[in-house]
Amino acid sequence: MNQLVESVVHEHVHRDDVGAKIGMWLFLFTELILFGGMFLAYAVYRYQYGDFFALASKKLDVFFGLINTLILLTSSLTMAMSITAIRRESKKLSMLFLALTIFFALLFMVNKYFEWSAKFSSGIFPGSTELLNQPKGIIIYFGLYFVMTGLHALHVLIGMVILLVMFFYLKSDVINSDYYIMLENSGLYWHLVDIIWIFLFPLFYLIH
Amino acid sequence: MGHGKNHIVNYSTYIFVWLTLVTLTSLTVTVASLDLGFLSVLVALGIASLKALLVLLVFMHLRFDDRMFRIFVLISFITLLIFLVLTFFDYANIR
Numbered sequence: 001m002n003q004l005v006e007s008v009v010h011e012h013v014h015r016d017d018v019g020a021k022i023g024m025w026l027f028l029f030t031e032l033i034l035f036g037g038m039f040l041a042y043a044v045y046r047y048q049y050g051d052f053f054a055l056a057s058k059k060l061d062v063f064f065g066l067i068n069t070l071i072l073l074t075s076s077l078t079m080a081m082s083i084t085a086i087r088r089e090s091k092k093l094s095m096l097f098l099a100l101t102i103f104f105a106l107l108f109m110v111n112k113y114f115e116w117s118a119k120f121s122s123g124i125f126p127g128s129t130e131l132l133n134q135p136k137g138i139i140i141y142f143g144l145y146f147v148m149t150g151l152h153a154l155h156v157l158i159g160m161v162i163l164l165v166m167f168f169y170l171k172s173d174v175i176n177s178d179y180y181i182m183l184e185n186s187g188l189y190w191h192l193v194d195i196i197w198i199f200l201f202p203l204f205y206l207i208h
Numbered sequence: 209m210g211h212g213k214n215h216i217v218n219y220s221t222y223i224f225v226w227l228t229l230v231t232l233t234s235l236t237v238t239v240a241s242l243d244l245g246f247l248s249v250l251v252a253l254g255i256a257s258l259k260a261l262l263v264l265l266v267f268m269h270l271r272f273d274d275r276m277f278r279i280f281v282l283i284s285f286i287t288l289l290i291f292l293v294l295t296f297f298d299y300a301n302i303r
Contacts, residue, residue, distance in 0.1 A: 018274070021273075021277075022277075022280075025277060025280055025281070029280075029284040032284055032285075032288060033284075033287075033288070036288045036291065037291075039292075040291055040292055040295055043292060043295075043296070044295060044296075044299055047296070047299055048299075062237065062240075066233070066237060069233055070230065070233065073226060073229045073230060073233065074226065076226075076263060076267050077222055077223070077225075077226040077267075079267070080217070080222045080266075080267045081219055081222055084216055084217055084218070084219060084222070087216050088216065184269075187267075187268075188268055191263050191264075191267045191268045192268075194263060194267075195260045195263050195264070198256050198259045198260050198263070199253075199256050199260070201256075202236055202240070202252035202253070202255070202256050203252075206236060206237065206240035206252055207240065207248055207249050207252050208240070208248075
């Protein structure tokens with residue numbers, strides 16, 4: 001009886017993978033506008049305080065930025081491969097790629113911790129007396145730096161949690177070779193976080 | 209689409225795109241050490257846009273998905289571009 005009910009219910013499960021994907025993209029557009037507003041603020045202030053921005057950006061360590069860029073790019077690779085793996089019905093490989101993605105996300109945060117610690121210990125953090133004694137352009141640059149990379153780091157943290165949930169869904173076969181839209185949508189989110197960083201890296205670390 | 213066997217991207221395609229992204233990253237770092245003046249902003253943003261495009265098309269599957277998604281994304285980026293350009297109509301005359 002129970003089995004019968006279950007099979008009947010199963011056949012009537014409403015599923016709309018395309019709809020789910022459209023929903024995810026709509027959410028990503030709100031993210032784009034959220035960060036877009038900040039990029040707009042950056043552009044206007046850079047236009048007004050170009051010389052100070054050039055001066056301040058030299059205080060950032062390109063090495064940290066570069067390593068984190070490579071880490072995120074690689075995490076995007078393993079994320080994409082995880083989806084290919086589950087669609088080819090290799091669950092173990094998919095879990096491995098996803099675990100690697102989460103590991104790279106963690107590595108990114110560890111790197112960020114060391115980078116920010118170094119900044120804090122040299123007296124550069126929002127509202128520090130050292131920073132407030134600087135010209136206005138430098139204060140604005142570091143304000144944007146901490147808010148934008150901070151909000152991005154928050155997205156990485158949230159991404160880690162989402163990917164961790166996906167990992168257990170994979171493990172318990174909730175996500176499988178037929179039903180993988182959740183993994184795809186999580187991947188879309190993860191790649192967006194990567195794209196944001198692709199722009200943050202040159203704007204803050206490279207352009208002097 | 210979700211039920212159908214739409215395109216499964218090969219590992220090798222992803223690895224090729226990743227290699228391109230890493231190459232572009234080292235290119236942008238190298239170029240930044242040269243002093244190109246105003247051009248350096250354009251070059252850096254150009255390379256970043258190219259990288260973002262690769263991620264969107266291949267990693268985010270836009271190339272293989274329904275055309276509707278590409279139009280969606282295009283419209284949202286154009287919207288953002290309009291914000292940027294119109295804002296600078298205000299600021300261009302101030303300095």
